Amino acid sequence: MAIEKFSKDHEWIRIDGDIATIGITVHAQDQLGDVVFVEVPEVGRKVAAEEAVAVVESVKAASDVYSPVTGEVIESNGDLASTPGLVNEDAEGKAWFFKVRLAKPAELDALMDRAGYDAFVAAS
């Protein structure tokens, strides 16, 4: 069972060994509304924690998606370019954005677990 973490920028992170899969939360897609465009980072890109690396646009506005961790992008979800609506349908499943090979696993300690994230959303 993969470890699941959440950021204050409403990304979810699923960790399997040294690979982190990252997407935006169900709550985030609900706030955005209908997603019409997604841009994911290129494979091989080195990303730093809290760096804006992807873009998600709804009918209303464009939002940055941040990498919650430092590392190298090893895979991006190409399906999101052709079917951005996947983000609304399955934000925490099929609509993952990109995968990062962790360079600083200790960064995970600063992220929230599911209960912590739910409380964070409820309080915001």
Next chain:
Amino acid sequence: MSADPISSAPLRRTPLYDLHVAAGAKMVPFAGYDMPVQYPLGVLKEHLWTREKAGLFDVSHMGICWLRGPDHATAARALEALLPADIVNLKPGQQRYSQLLADNGGILDDLMITRPEGAENDGALLIVVNAGCKDADYAHIAANLPAGVRLEVDDAHALIALQGPRAVNVLSKLVPGVETMSFMTGRFAALDGQHIHLTRSGYTGEDGYEIAVPNAHVAKVWDLLTATPDVEAIGLGARDSLRLEAGLCLYGHDIDTTTSPIEARLQWSIQKRRRDEGGFPGADRIKAELANGPIRRRVGIKPEGRAPAREGTEIQDMSGKPIGTITSGGFGPSVNGPVAMGYVESAHAELGTKIQLVVRGKPLPATIANMPFAPHRYVR
């Protein structure tokens, strides 16, 4: 409509506020009002529903006022001193789009003017202005009226818009005869026993009506209309994407005090008599721009690819030289792709001109495109 001015004043509510909240609408501040930006259906489906069936919009935040003079010619001339449309030759029941102009020809607001039917209404003009500008508009109009003509702000009526191809079928069941109205005409009628005024016009590019209903009865009328299977309540989000696809200007974004009606390609709204005679603010500039062409023009822009280019995006020629700015841009649900409008130097305004848009630091290819992006379906 215009953007919400930053203010600490409490948000105003339209008489339909409680119904929006009960329907699960997401409420946002807009032009000083707490307004529904979307209902549970969501912007995309609300947009497509309006193009396919009929959407109902609360536009009660907009300003309704009456100009009243001793006879039509006197009231019309008073208004003509402030805007470039031909009001004197409006026939009873006819509606016209125009712009209140500053002395330099910049646009203070855009508005709709209807000459009401009926001999008893001779000398009256019904005016609808944008929510964000209404207080300034009222002050401006009132300060510039001759003796004998007065401005009367109408706070007693709410304004709702029923838009889309099924609007005529839905409304004609409640108000028989509206199917015979043509685009840009208005009339008084009875709806559920209430005295209303309606026009066949709107802000979506679709056929439809704007209906002024007494405040105390608008909730009942809203319920009657939304109870019809063809009608869904539509928020400001879809109102914006619908008008953008229709190529219609949003005040404070596509037009403002820095743009002239000619730059904005609104010359169709300046009738020949006014072009010839002048006598409106900024007439010298507007005549010169009509004769020689303006230095910049509002154009439609079709980005290639899927990425929307938003308001404020820099427009460049293919060599990378800045030639203008996007004033409205986003995703067009009926077009199923990004659409935008903005201003470019006139040399680059020709249809089909290749341009690039700087989105997140990268130049994206785009083309100067014809508007509307979605065909108008007015009933003339």
